Amino acid sequence: MNSKLYKKVFPFTHHFYPLHKYTKSDGNYVKEFFNALSSKKSVKTENLLYIHIPFCLHHCLFCPFHATTNRNSEDMRKYTEAIVREMDMFSRFEYIKDMTINAIYFGGGSPSLMPIDEIKKIIDSIKKCFRITSDCEWSFEGEPITLANEELMHFLKEQNISRISYGIQTFNQELRDKLEIVAPLDDVQKCLELAKKYKFDDINVDMLYYLPGQTIEDLKTDMENINRLGFTSIDYYYLSYFGFPERVFKGMEDGSFPKRPSEYDRYCMHEYVTNSMIELGYNKVTENIFSKQNEPSEFYRLCWGGGYGEYSAETIAIGCSGRGYINGYSYANTTNPYKFIDEVMNNEIPIFKVSDRLDEEENRGIVFFPRFLKISKSKIIGTRYFDFFKKLIDDGLMVESDGYYCLTTKGTFYSPSITIDLFESKQVEISDIWLKEYESNYDNKTCR
Numbered sequence: 001m002n003s004k005l006y007k008k009v010f011p012f013t014h015h016f017y018p019l020h021k022y023t024k025s026d027g028n029y030v031k032e033f034f035n036a037l038s039s040k041k042s043v044k045t046e047n048l049l050y051i052h053i054p055f056c057l058h059h060c061l062f063c064p065f066h067a068t069t070n071r072n073s074e075d076m077r078k079y080t081e082a083i084v085r086e087m088d089m090f091s092r093f094e095y096i097k098d099m100t101i102n103a104i105y106f107g108g109g110s111p112s113l114m115p116i117d118e119i120k121k122i123i124d125s126i127k128k129c130f131r132i133t134s135d136c137e138w139s140f141e142g143e144p145i146t147l148a149n150e151e152l153m154h155f156l157k158e159q160n161i162s163r164i165s166y167g168i169q170t171f172n173q174e175l176r177d178k179l180e181i182v183a184p185l186d187d188v189q190k191c192l193e194l195a196k197k198y199k200f201d202d203i204n205v206d207m208l209y210y211l212p213g214q215t216i217e218d219l220k221t222d223m224e225n226i227n228r229l230g231f232t233s234i235d236y237y238y239l240s241y242f243g244f245p246e247r248v249f250k251g252m253e254d255g256s257f258p259k260r261p262s263e264y265d266r267y268c269m270h271e272y273v274t275n276s277m278i279e280l281g282y283n284k285v286t287e288n289i290f291s292k293q294n295e296p297s298e299f300y301r302l303c304w305g306g307g308y309g310e311y312s313a314e315t316i317a318i319g320c321s322g323r324g325y326i327n328g329y330s331y332a333n334t335t336n337p338y339k340f341i342d343e344v345m346n347n348e349i350p351i352f353k354v355s356d357r358l359d360e361e362e363n364r365g366i367v368f369f370p371r372f373l374k375i376s377k378s379k380i381i382g383t384r385y386f387d388f389f390k391k392l393i394d395d396g397l398m399v400e401s402d403g404y405y406c407l408t409t410k411g412t413f414y415s416p417s418i419t420i421d422l423f424e425s426k427q428v429e430i431s432d433i434w435l436k437e438y439e440s441n442y443d444n445k446t447c448r
């Protein structure tokens with residue numbers, strides 16, 4: 001675990017780059033982005049369409065994502081109407097007209113909560129508004145209670161959804177109860193049986209380690225269950241504590257809630273998960289993804305620029321709190337679903353934040369390379385990267401092999417820190433502001 005370069009791992013992961021800087025009140029910058037959308041697209045790129053559905057059955061205690069537990073069918077109908085209208089508005093921009101979609105992702109929240117009629121309206125609208133490749137990967141995310149529904153699975157298969165994904169997190173029932181993960185393990189099993197019955201190409205689940213009170217023994221049981229059930233791919237994340245409410249940290253202090261494992265335990269769990277998943281026959285295809293296939297899903301590859309140092313892949317994000325990247329700009333949609341609906345129904349594009357362009361667009365591919373574990377030497381521009389990579393090699397975080405720079409298992413542990421060190425200087429300034437905000441959060445003041 002010891003590193004000369006890093007005392008500790010940077011506390012959060014950047015999923016989008018360049019970082020969002022300007023809000024709507026910085027009018028000109030947002031206008032600049034709209035101008036970029038109105039121009040012709042000059043370079044052909046691979047493209048992802050992300051659709052965010054914010055509804056959940058229950059808010060898991062640890063989850064920092066934007067999800068509402070409102071299950072009112074009228075609100076779901078209004079939300080559908082809003083995203084259908086948003087797609088229509090977006091598809092009228094010159095730049096968007098020139099895009100072809102290679103992968104589509106329904107993410108959340110829990111899209112499986114939406115009534116089938118509403119999902120159908122969204123799929124029909126996608127087909128009407130965008131040009132889609134014939135081999136497009138269609139992914140649909142859900143949570144086990146609502147996904148364990150034969151009518152829904154049958155419908156998704158009929159609609160050519162190729163990839164199903166749902167969260168398990170852990171098989172330990174005591175931990176599930178503590179963390180308020182409400183889905184019974186029977187539904188986890190039923191989802192898998194249905195997904196196998198309908199022969200989805202990729203059956204993906206999310207798992208978590210570094211949970212409060214979790215031990216390597218618990219992980220061993222999780223591995224046995226993974227092996228018994230057999231999924232195609234697994235996203236195995238370490239738990240970020242940012243989402244927990246203050247009462248949980250107080251509980252960790254007064255002993256009424258299990259404690260966070262130590263940093264050293266976290267490293268041991270990282271190593272244990274990596275080695276065990278490989279022993280079970282999964283390939284480590286990205287920092288957090290283990291797959292029976294040799295590559296990550298198209299969704300992840302395109303979301304992070306195209307993979308292995310590629311930087312040009314773009315994302316159109318639809319729905320509240322969706323985050324996209326188009327024509328050199330990252331952007332974020334309005335977070336609150338009800339505000340989002342109001343804005344769209346008033347014919348406003350519901351964008352809340354926009355980034356600057358990078359000085360060198362190739363930097364985006366280099367920043368995302370740790371996700372893919374390796375980068376071809378031919379993708380690297382500029383001596384600063386070579387100097388930095390030499391330091392990573394000296395520190396045991398990286399090795400050179402067949403024209404590639406590859407992260408070691410220790411390197412992937414420090415991946416969030418390595419990522420920051422690859423940022424352009426203007427992006428580091430924004431990241432520093434975010435770090436200060438993060439450090440004022442309750443979870444940093446206690447329980448370390």
Ligand SMILES: C[S@@+](CC[C@H](N)C(=O)[O-])C[C@H]1O[C@@H](n2cnc3c(N)ncnc32)[C@H](O)[C@@H]1O
Nearest residue numbers: 062063065108109110142143166167206239240
């Ligand atoms: C945003 S959820 C959407 C899928 C679906 N709602 C579910 O939970 O099955 C996707 C995944 O994010 C992961 N996640 C949620 N909170 C997290 C946290 N605090 N740290 C790390 N991963 C987290 C979980 O593994 C979860 O399955």
Ligand code: SF4
Nearest residue numbers: 056059060063108109
């Ligand atoms: S982990 Fe999934 S089900 Fe749980 S609150 Fe987050 S989005 Fe909803």
